[in-house]
Amino acid sequence: MCFSAEAWQDYREYVEKYGADISIKDFVILYGDRGAGAKIKIPKGMDTPFMHATTGEAQQVRELIERFNAEQVAKLEQDLxxxxxxLADAERSLLSKETVKAREDVRIATNKIAAGRTKLADIKRTTAKPGDGRIFPGAHGLVLVSEGGKRVVRPMRYQCRPAGKPAVYDRKYPGTYNARRDNLEGFWKGQFGHSHGLMVVNTFYENVEGPAGNQVLQFTPRTGEPMLVACLWSHWTDPKGLEPDLLSFAAITDDPEPEVAAAGHDRTIINIKPEHIDAWLNPDPGNLGELYAIFDDKRHPFYEHRIAA
Incomplete structure (x- = not known):
């Protein structure tokens, strides 16, 4: 499994490195739906390229971000x-009498104040920091796809809901942020050979059970090269028209690289070679063997690992 990853979230990197166009309309819809109350998680790194936009739909995205952030700041300040x-009431109470309730109120209030101040500072900061591009299942990330033979970068949720399936699939199959290679022609037959994408990742994280219990390990290619992670994606629409459209994706996983297996994990994302980008993004459903050949010719950088902070 690929539980989380530090991925490219600034669309300009895809434009510069891979000659991609940007589907700006998708960003307007995504940020608009979040502002309207939809439970959408967007990493801060995706906001970055819009924060100085002054024209067109990019400016519209910036305004949606600013409006949402202002609402979050107001809520946090009220809670603080x-x-x-x-906290003040509990401390006054403790001056006259020691009680379990007052002591517990001090503990809870202190923790919530610290957490709230951290969130507030994170919303207000304007400088980038490590982790801004990290996505977990259920959050949105950038995916490179092909449309009409052109490379396009689109924001999608990292947990795929296949088209035609009910929304309850999110709960029924919570692991659909990954697609196993040995099940591509089964569960994923509607996407494999039809709708392919790539997510560019610098490092990925896995939960591993060790002698001391569960640990989160961070895996990074020794070469330092970004990974081109093979993905499947889907455009889901609600047949009843009650829920907004959903673009979502899953990263494909294969048997583990030896060093990943030695670290205690049983799967590894598929890191394809740059020369296979267009063949992967423009699949022939009648020639699945060609797609498996891309997997077999994947890159094998040594994935160094460490315990994540």
């Missing part, structure tokens, strides 16, 4: 005021 008052 509430928790500060709770």
């Amino acid at each position: 005021f509430k928790q500060s008052r709770r």
